[in-house]
Amino acid sequence: MFRFIVRRLLQLIPTLFGLSLLLFIWLRRLPGGPETAILGERGTPEMRAAIRRNLGLDEPILIQYGRFVRRLIKLDLGTSTSTKRPVVTEFFERFPGTVELTVMAMIIAIGIGIPLGYLAARRRGRLFDHLSVGGSLIGICIPVFFLAYVLKALFSENLGWFPSSGRQDPTLGATRITNFFVLDGLMTREWDAAADALWHLVLPGLALASIPLAIIVRITRASVLEVLNEDFVRTAEAKGLTESTVRRRHVLRNAMLPVVTSIGLLTGGLLSGAVLTETVFAFSGIGAFVAEAISQRDYPVLMGFILIIAVVYVLVNLLVDLSYSVIDPRVRVR
Amino acid sequence: MALLEVDDLSVTFARRGQRTVHAVDGVSFSVDAGEVVGLVGESGCGKSVTSLAIMGLLPRQPGLRVGGRAVFDGTDLLQLDDRSRRDIRGRDVAMIFQDPLSSLNPVIPIGLQVTEVLTRHRGMKGEAAQKEAADLLDRVGIPDPRRRLKEYPHQLSGGMRQRALIAMAVACQPRLLIADEPTTALDVTIQAQILELLKELVRDSGTALVMITHDLGVVAGMCDTINVLYAGRVVETARRRPLFREPRHPYTVGLLGSVPRLDAGRGERLNPIPGSVRDVLAWPDGCAFAPRCTRRIDECVGAPPELTLTYDGRSYRCVNPPPVPGTPPPAATDAGAPEPATGGPVPAPREEEKP
Numbered sequence: 127m128f129r130f131i132v133r134r135l136l137q138l139i140p141t142l143f144g145l146s147l148l149l150f151i152w153l154r155r156l157p158g159g160p161e162t163a164i165l166g167e168r169g170t171p172e173m174r175a176a177i178r179r180n181l182g183l184d185e186p187i188l189i190q191y192g193r194f195v196r197r198l199i200k201l202d203l204g205t206s207t208s209t210k211r212p213v214v215t216e217f218f219e220r221f222p223g224t225v226e227l228t229v230m231a232m233i234i235a236i237g238i239g240i241p242l243g244y245l246a247a248r249r250r251g252r253l254f255d256h257l258s259v260g261g262s263l264i265g266i267c268i269p270v271f272f273l274a275y276v277l278k279a280l281f282s283e284n285l286g287w288f289p290s291s292g293r294q295d296p297t298l299g300a301t302r303i304t305n306f307f308v309l310d311g312l313m314t315r316e317w318d319a320a321a322d323a324l325w326h327l328v329l330p331g332l333a334l335a336s337i338p339l340a341i342i343v344r345i346t347r348a349s350v351l352e353v354l355n356e357d358f359v360r361t362a363e364a365k366g367l368t369e370s371t372v373r374r375r376h377v378l379r380n381a382m383l384p385v386v387t388s389i390g391l392l393t394g395g396l397l398s399g400a401v402l403t404e405t406v407f408a409f410s411g412i413g414a415f416v417a418e419a420i421s422q423r424d425y426p427v428l429m430g431f432i433l434i435i436a437v438v439y440v441l442v443n444l445l446v447d448l449s450y451s452v453i454d455p456r457v458r459v460r
Numbered sequence: 461m462a463l464l465e466v467d468d469l470s471v472t473f474a475r476r477g478q479r480t481v482h483a484v485d486g487v488s489f490s491v492d493a494g495e496v497v498g499l500v501g502e503s504g505c506g507k508s509v510t511s512l513a514i515m516g517l518l519p520r521q522p523g524l525r526v527g528g529r530a531v532f533d534g535t536d537l538l539q540l541d542d543r544s545r546r547d548i549r550g551r552d553v554a555m556i557f558q559d560p561l562s563s564l565n566p567v568i569p570i571g572l573q574v575t576e577v578l579t580r581h582r583g584m585k586g587e588a589a590q591k592e593a594a595d596l597l598d599r600v601g602i603p604d605p606r607r608r609l610k611e612y613p614h615q616l617s618g619g620m621r622q623r624a625l626i627a628m629a630v631a632c633q634p635r636l637l638i639a640d641e642p643t644t645a646l647d648v649t650i651q652a653q654i655l656e657l658l659k660e661l662v663r664d665s666g667t668a669l670v671m672i673t674h675d676l677g678v679v680a681g682m683c684d685t686i687n688v689l690y691a692g693r694v695v696e697t698a699r700r701r702p703l704f705r706e707p708r709h710p711y712t713v714g715l716l717g718s719v720p721r722l723d724a725g726r727g728e729r730l731n732p733i734p735g736s737v738r739d740v741l742a743w744p745d746g747c748a749f750a751p752r753c754t755r756r757i758d759e760c761v762g763a764p765p766e767l768t769l770t771y772d773g774r775s776y777r778c779v780n781p782p783p784v785p786g787t788p789p790p791a792a793t794d795a796g797a798p799e800p801a802t803g804g805p806v807p808a809p810r811e812e813e814k815p
Contacts, residue, residue, distance in 0.1 A: 251522070355519070356562065357557060357559060357562040357563040358562065358563055358564055358565040358566070360517055360557070360563070361557060361563045361564065361565075361625070361628075362565070363517055363549070364515060364517060364549055364550065364554065364555040364557075364629075365549065365550035365554075365576065365577045365580065365628060366545075366546045366547060366548065366549035366550030366551060366577075366580060366581065367546070367550070367576060367577075367580055368546065368580070369542075369546075371576065371580070375565075375568060375572075375576070376565050376568075379567055379568070380565070380566070380567055453567060454566070454567050455566075455567060455569075455612040455614070456566060456567075456612070456614050
């Protein structure tokens, strides 16, 4: 198992190497070159030449690439052209927020989706089944930002149950260590800070969970229906096992394989694209920041973002593979 | 009294907008304690559905109706609630299925699949259950049982898997064992071993066995009493020797005739039953086998043939049965009836009865 993890992590290296090449080419091929990206349309030829010299763009291409890779290895992603701060610093402040939000959304989606899908399959063709399948269709159809506004208007502005924006109440003066606010609160034993951060996650988490929830309900339902027809479930019934044993040990465990795969893919998607939800709840995660970077042509930020998402996808896939091998001995890794 | 008395069992599947399917249509048979009873017939004749109905294992679906009675040791299994049925299943009545690979849960070890029966019905846990499971695997002829307990179904061979399934079925020393085509998915040498194992287990423990099969060789080697099913009904019931010696239903004659024989002359053709199991007459309209029968007469169509009981306790459902060798055929029924398809003498069973 350990060797498998190490091997998969080593596989990250060629992936990232290929990605760096793509990014390098992308930066060189920008319309008007990087200097235009920095200067915009207004620069004079003299200014462009100065910037090219500053960036080392007048040197041979291989040397440029070498320098580019060396900076990547040192985690130097350059400076954001819009905020004038190092890209790494910006990400360190914002990415943990998105991760927390994604984890929250997936906990909601999995926690509700799997039981709902299972029950729908058991009550196939009855009212409960129709309601959850129909409900999941609505969940897929409703635009996330719209749902976010509705949740915000209802639960925070009208009922006042949840905060309407931000990641934490700034007046708490919570200590920052990892920038995962919930984790920080737990580590420093500032329980109120952790609870407050968690509370801030509920509404955006719900909004973000809607689509994964709907997908998980459907996949679980389909998968359980398939497993219920399997011969080994009949064998389990023939042994006279109680219904709950048959359900837990024989049905659910086998039905989880396709669900785990989709959870992996959905998590990766959420991490890279929670833009609208973060905007609605003024949640300082990575989504809104990157959306801004796109409109500002902030290339260093975009480049860093692409790299981070690539790493995240590989890690999430690793997790999926590991849970696969825990569930199914036939694909167990050695 | 018989251990299991199945009486007028019927299973129908009704689908909206489609004709109701009578998968099992008034099947009656009985199994005495320690007896080996065969249910024989082509695929689709309702033999598996019969066994699943007795076990209460038919997939729950709208339109499914089970009628009749299946009295096991004084209780009608069909009237039991889900809870009491689960108590009986695996403990008093156990079942072995056709395809050992798909009948085992692929993601949990063999050991747990054996011990869960012991835990459920015999309250065994921990090391005691492990030890008993190992003993069971040993009893069904799985070498190195301790190691096998930790393995998963995909790591076992086909024969081993079926042995493991048998171990699970006999774990609580059931009084009745239903084996639904237990050897169909296995290759021939393994088939013989598994049959031998079943015979041994049944003999040693006094368990009654219902053997469901399409293979007359299996029937010949094992069963005391044989029920031949066609289109959801029992068309002939007899002890083994009389059935093989002088089958009274043309379908049984056809089944026996279609068994390939080693002592047949070179180049001699096999004798299949003409037509297919799809050419079935609805029972209320007459004998379901009539469209394929070579002994068909006018009386076959119109009303279902009544069950004829004979002096030696056998019964059959035919208005124009083949003549018993040695007795002159009654002239009235033979007139106008074509010659039986098999023509020659009935083949001997593949395996001879042991005294």
